[in-house]
Amino acid sequence: MKKFNPYETYSLGKQLFPVLNFEENDYDYSEIMWPLYTARVTLLAQIKASTVFQSASNRAAGSVISAINTVVPTDIEEMFKVENNKKVTRYEIKNIKNHIQNLETVLSNDMPGVSAYIVSQKGIYKTDDLISHADHNFPKEIRNIIPEQAIKDLIESGKCLAFEVPTACAFHLWRAVETVMGVYYQKLAKNTFELDKVNKNWGAYIKALDTKGADTKITQFLDHIRESYRNPQTHPEAMLEVNEALGLFGVATSAIHQMVLEIQKP
Secondary structure, eight states, X not given: OOOOOHHHHXXXXXXXXXXXXXXXXXXXXXXXXXXXXXXXXXXXXXXXXXXXXXXHHHHHHHHHHHHHHTTSOSSHXXXXXXXXXXXXXXXXXXXXXXXXXXXXXXXXXXXXXXXXXXXXXXXXXXXXXXXXXXXXXXXXXXXXXXXXXXXXXXXXXXXXXXXXXHHHHHHHHHHHHHHHHHHHHHHHHSSOTTTTTOOSSHHHHHHXXXXXTOOHHHHHHHHHHIIIIITGGGSTTOOOOHHHHHHHHHHHHHHHHHHHXXXXXX
């Protein structure tokens, strides 16, 4: 997955436009050096790994860069050694413009096929935060206690919420909660659910936590989540809406936060 910066495309057009406006005459090198240099730099930035250019557009952009290289050296020191009054011929100018016009034609065919979408913000969560690090919903001192698997599920849940895949978002949220439940139990029991032969279901996990002295406010909250949200959503026909998943994101992170606070206690 690549992040698309629309400003880069705008900047490309902005830097290529002055070159397209060159008249097909002979020029002094000093007159055209900087417009060609900035056009090349912008093209090189555009065809890097994060570009949205397709392969044909990349090839066309490479041809423009090669045409500019015949006039303006690629080495910055060499670029300034060229005599300012050296003539750049109308043929060289026409060659560069032809390659830019070809790039424009290729882009007009390629760009409509780029799958670019605007992802709307969900609640107070910025889209970038949901996609890249939803786990940062917790302060660092809390994140340091959350097990790696739960962190991975939280990050995946954020992506699912951002891209409006709400049922998958809930799936990852409940996995993260369940993982932290296991850590909370281990803190209280000095053992794991598995070694204590606790049945693999939330009801059994919550009862086991109760028997080991877990905070009743937490176990009651977990049981409410189990009965009202988690269990009903395990059925194949259950499908969530985005706003439901947004609410559950807060529910799950609250449960995790409460358990981690207890886990941190000496």
